[in-house]
Amino acid sequence: MGYEAKLVRSFSRIEPQKLGLGLLATCFLVSLVYISVTDTFAVRFPILNSWLSSSKRAAATSPLVETTLSSPQLEVGLENTTHESRPSCDDADPRSSVCGENDAIETHQNSSSTASYVPFRKEEFSNSTQELVSSSQSLEVGLENTTHESRPICDDVDPRSSVCAKNDATETYQNSSSTASYVPFRKEEFSNGTPEVGSEKVEQGISQPCDTKSGHCETDSDGRTQKNMSTIVDPLPIPLTSSSSEKDERIEDLEAERKPLCDTSARRVDVCEMDGDVRILGKNSSVIYMTPSKIGALRRSESWKVRPYARKTDKAAMAHVREVSLKSLENYEEAPRCTVHHTVPAIVFSIAGYTGNYFHDFTDVLVPLFLTSYQFNGEVQFLVTNFKLWWIHKYLPIFKKLSNYEIIDFDNDEGVHCFKHAIVGLKAHSDMIIDPSKAPNGYSMVDFTRFLRSAYSLERSSPIRIGEHPGKKPRLLIIARSRTRRFVNVDKIIRMAEKLGFEVVVSEADNNVTRFAHIVNSCDVMMGVHGAGLTNLVFLPTNAILIQVVPWGGLDWIATTYFNKPSKGMNLRYLEYSITEEESTLIDQYPRDHAVFKDPSSIHKLGWAGMMEVFLVKQNVRLNVRRFRPVLIKALKLLHQ
Numbered sequence: 001m002g003y004e005a006k007l008v009r010s011f012s013r014i015e016p017q018k019l020g021l022g023l024l025a026t027c028f029l030v031s032l033v034y035i036s037v038t039d040t041f042a043v044r045f046p047i048l049n050s051w052l053s054s055s056k057r058a059a060a061t062s063p064l065v066e067t068t069l070s071s072p073q074l075e076v077g078l079e080n081t082t083h084e085s086r087p088s089c090d091d092a093d094p095r096s097s098v099c100g101e102n103d104a105i106e107t108h109q110n111s112s113s114t115a116s117y118v119p120f121r122k123e124e125f126s127n128s129t130q131e132l133v134s135s136s137q138s139l140e141v142g143l144e145n146t147t148h149e150s151r152p153i154c155d156d157v158d159p160r161s162s163v164c165a166k167n168d169a170t171e172t173y174q175n176s177s178s179t180a181s182y183v184p185f186r187k188e189e190f191s192n193g194t195p196e197v198g199s200e201k202v203e204q205g206i207s208q209p210c211d212t213k214s215g216h217c218e219t220d221s222d223g224r225t226q227k228n229m230s231t232i233v234d235p236l237p238i239p240l241t242s243s244s245s246e247k248d249e250r251i252e253d254l255e256a257e258r259k260p261l262c263d264t265s266a267r268r269v270d271v272c273e274m275d276g277d278v279r280i281l282g283k284n285s286s287v288i289y290m291t292p293s294k295i296g297a298l299r300r301s302e303s304w305k306v307r308p309y310a311r312k313t314d315k316a317a318m319a320h321v322r323e324v325s326l327k328s329l330e331n332y333e334e335a336p337r338c339t340v341h342h343t344v345p346a347i348v349f350s351i352a353g354y355t356g357n358y359f360h361d362f363t364d365v366l367v368p369l370f371l372t373s374y375q376f377n378g379e380v381q382f383l384v385t386n387f388k389l390w391w392i393h394k395y396l397p398i399f400k401k402l403s404n405y406e407i408i409d410f411d412n413d414e415g416v417h418c419f420k421h422a423i424v425g426l427k428a429h430s431d432m433i434i435d436p437s438k439a440p441n442g443y444s445m446v447d448f449t450r451f452l453r454s455a456y457s458l459e460r461s462s463p464i465r466i467g468e469h470p471g472k473k474p475r476l477l478i479i480a481r482s483r484t485r486r487f488v489n490v491d492k493i494i495r496m497a498e499k500l501g502f503e504v505v506v507s508e509a510d511n512n513v514t515r516f517a518h519i520v521n522s523c524d525v526m527m528g529v530h531g532a533g534l535t536n537l538v539f540l541p542t543n544a545i546l547i548q549v550v551p552w553g554g555l556d557w558i559a560t561t562y563f564n565k566p567s568k569g570m571n572l573r574y575l576e577y578s579i580t581e582e583e584s585t586l587i588d589q590y591p592r593d594h595a596v597f598k599d600p601s602s603i604h605k606l607g608w609a610g611m612m613e614v615f616l617v618k619q620n621v622r623l624n625v626r627r628f629r630p631v632l633i634k635a636l637k638l639l640h641q
Helices: 001-038 046-060 128-133 135-145 244-258 356-378 389-396 397-402 443-455 490-500 513-521 534-538 555-571 600-604 608-617 627-638
Strands: 173-176 180-184 206-209 217-219 225-232 269-283 285-290 305-307 324-329 348-349 380-387 418-426 475-479 503-507 527-531 544-550 573-578
Touching: 046 490, 128 534, 180 389, 269 348, 285 418, 348 356, 356 397, 356 443, 356 534, 380 418, 389 397, 397 443, 443 534, 475 490, 475 534, 490 503, 503 513, 513 534, 527 534, 527 627, 534 544, 534 555, 544 627, 555 573, 573 627, 600 608
Parallel strands: 285 324, 348 380, 348 418, 475 503, 475 527, 527 544, 544 573
Antiparallel strands: 173 180, 206 225, 217 225, 269 285, 269 418, 305 324
């Protein structure tokens, strides 16, 4: 028993040591066998892989190892993954300031090279045993800059082709000449080793060069603008997330692109406006808008027919206005070839309707034309349908002031005129009124009257102030009418006004607008019976006085609409005088118990033509100068202010 106990004690003291050494040697041999029969790069120990790869090339290999990657590698100790050889970087330290940097990821490119390499410094090979001991730490560090499997260079024609290998999540490829590079994921984009699919940091699509002026340059996941890149999003199942402001902007852009060519919501006129490739064929009375390819799928094929005159609900006025056809077209092969290219916008409008009537010349054409075209500062081309040369010459100073180019006779022009911007129809708000809240640059009727003074070289912008110029009398202009609604006792009116201290001028407008504009502008007060002649108020100095004499027949609403409200919009001071039935020459034509005097509203029920015949055509005015005198006295008081 003593011998057996001694043998056990000896075995327990000696054999465990031998057993431990044997087990350690066996594990080491098994590891070597496993490594020797396994693809060296399949094991995620990059330092060991690098040491084994370098040992195969022995002394012939320099400290800088170049290789073509064929499987994933984790680079130890590097804060940023490097790709593709580049002569511009410092070979000793690829993290040198010589190489371009990104705060999160460093990507180095050279358009002339296709080989990839992972650089290592000498220090990384000095102690392989120490590196093996710290392999677990290296693995954790390596996760910060993991690069996925290297792949064949992408097809330069289509970087989204099957030639480009893709990982499970989204990667962004760049093709520049023969260079292929990709941006690796960062550590924070992984959860348990898997990219956070659908998170805000995952971007999806193909990056291509973009024009920074186009506004399509995207923002990367860290909020930095990729100034020379734009992203074309592929229709993949992973959702593309973006900020709410970016979504709102995209929605607004899409809505703008989906707007119809023509706006028919206005009460007075339909206006069509186009940006891009616009082709106008005057003789065919057609306008063709070439739909941009980027929105072709969003915009339905459109076809419109409009009459470009600012009185669309008036059938009588619109009957003779030439219709203009507009349509959108995507196929350039179907489009007519341009014969004339213009570098300025186009405006197409008609001068039919009621033109020829002085009031309608302004309210239907000239005021809307100013409203639509003045913003272009003369750099705009007019194309006029229902062209009348005499009418153009009548208002030639206005046309020359609004456009630097010769007017095109739309109906008789055989060319195909191409523009980048075109408007068909003239914007209009109301009769002789511009609403600054709806007008370009906040234009108003005051701006229109100022424009007219410039176009006709009118000197006075304000009326006389009595007392500032001793011996100088205020000037009163009486608008004479040779046919209807004329003053039959104009001599008495002149004598009364002169006694009050006015210098009286009696004149009637004619086709010489320039001559009459200067007469009107030289006066401080203008008076006349309701009618087109009062349209000359546009030439009065600002703060001058307009006196409207309203004929008999319940015409107050007409007087208010056509001259009262417009005069206030021009900063004129307005006075009104309504005549009695005794002051109307209708008493010479109808008995005093007639409906013309007892019930004027019944005459209005006959319609516009019936009312106009009685109250506007048959009626003249015999002004009661004694009753009218206080109105002129009030005008004098206003000129003292």
